[in-house]
Amino acid sequence: MGLGARLFPVAALVLLGVSLPLGAQDQQPGSSGNNAEAPDVVNELPEENRQEISEALSENTQDAVTLRRLLLGRSYHFFGRIEGEAAMYSGDRFDGEDGADIRRLRLGIAGVLSDRVSYKAEIDLTDKTTSVSDVYVKVDTLRLGSLTVGNQRVAQNLSAMTGALSQLFMEDPLPVTSFSLSRRLAISQDIHSDRWAVHGSLFSRDPNNDAGKRGWSIRTVINPARKADGIAHIGFSVVREEMDREGRYRTRPESHVTDVRLVDTGPYNDLRYQNLFG
Numbered sequence: 295m296g297l298g299a300r301l302f303p304v305a306a307l308v309l310l311g312v313s314l315p316l317g318a319q320d321q322q323p324g325s326s327g328n329n330a331e332a333p334d335v336v337n338e339l340p341e342e343n344r345q346e347i348s349e350a351l352s353e354n355t356q357d358a359v360t361l362r363r364l365l366l367g368r369s370y371h372f373f374g375r376i377e378g379e380a381a382m383y384s385g386d387r388f389d390g391e392d393g394a395d396i397r398r399l400r401l402g403i404a405g406v407l408s409d410r411v412s413y414k415a416e417i418d419l420t421d422k423t424t425s426v427s428d429v430y431v432k433v434d435t436l437r438l439g440s441l442t443v444g445n446q447r448v449a450q451n452l453s454a455m456t457g458a459l460s461q462l463f464m465e466d467p468l469p470v471t472s473f474s475l476s477r478r479l480a481i482s483q484d485i486h487s488d489r490w491a492v493h494g495s496l497f498s499r500d501p502n503n504d505a506g507k508r509g510w511s512i513r514t515v516i517n518p519a520r521k522a523d524g525i526a527h528i529g530f531s532v533v534r535e536e537m538d539r540e541g542r543y544r545t546r547p548e549s550h551v552t553d554v555r556l557v558d559t560g561p562y563n564d565l566r567y568q569n570l571f572g
Contacts, residue, residue: 339366347371351404351414352457354447357434358412361404370405379464381551391552396420398458400427410434425502427477439485445501448475449482449493449513450531451572465548472545472557473570475511475533476500491515497535509535509568533570541565 338344343364350356350364351373365371380394402416411434416427430444447455453467454474465471480497494512499505511533519526544558 339364339368339371347404348373348375349457349459351402352459353455354414354428354442354457356404356412356414357432357440358406358408358410359434361406361412362409365406368405370403372401372403374401375399375458377458377464379550381549383547383549383552387554387556388552391554393551395551397464397550402427407431439483442480442482442484445477445479446482446495448478448480448497448533449484449495449511450474450533450570451513452527452529454572455513463548465550468545468548468557472543474572475506475535475570478506486515488520489517507536507538509533531570531572533568533572535568535570537565537568539565541568 339347343366347356347361347364350360361371375398376396377398378394379397382392397420399419400416401419402414404412404414406412411431413431415429418425418427426445428444428446430442430446433441433443435441449455451470451474453470458464466474475497478495478497478500480495482493482495484493485491486493492512492514494510496508496510497506498508511531513529513531515527515529517525517527541562542559544555546552546554547556
């Protein structure tokens with residue numbers, strides 16, 4: 295039989311959102327910090343606000359002004375996401391590979407420190423391991439966009455920058471999983487307007503597996519047409535990474551249930567640099 299696989303993913307998505315109130319600075323005028331009544335229960339944000347926050351956090355597009363507006367006077371917001379996946383395969387390579395697992399399990403907190411400073415801290419508990427996902431501080435400036443410091447997505451192609459909540463399918467495209475970088479400890483600057491954007495990063499290793507060494511990346515985007523019924527999007531990205539280690543390019547099919555890799559180059563010894571264009 296061929297190597298192709300028929301995949302039947304079943305996804306369940308649960309979005310959790312709880313936000314806590316700010317301190318004394320948000321009390322009503324005339325009230326005393328000692329006498330003000332504390333809420334007996336933690337009130338949930340409206341569904342519309344929670345949905346907008348979830349989408350912004352997934353894409354890492356949130357800023358301090360947006361968070362303050364959506365949090366309704368609160369200073370931080372707990373969030374979480376769990377996705378389940380089941381798959382059935384056909385093909386000799388996939389005998390015994392049918393099954394189900396938890397595709398994503400993440401917990402985190404996001405909030406504001408001032409009118410222009412926000413933060414996000416998220417851990418990934420998928421595959422019964424604990425790894426660092428997005429952990430960064432973002433500073434919004436008036437004219438130079440936003441400066442982000444911490445563990446974050448490296449500036450690269452659109453598919454690699456798209457969050458899980460906005461993907462058309464559960465998995466990234468195979469070229470993205472094969473070649474694109476994940477998150478790295480980095481400092482980045484993102485400048486954008488209605489018609490164009492420039493996003494650059496200086497990055498180091500992945501804190502979860504010590505992958506890579508150091509590098510830089512830049513992504514540019516223009517929107518020559520931007521109307522109510524659609525947007526023309528043209529983008530280009532370059533990533534250059536100093537490796538000085540063994541490299542390997544491989545990927546699963548569009549499913550996380552199996553460990554069978556349909557594409558696997560095997561190891562390349564003593565790679566010095568990696569250049570990616572997208």
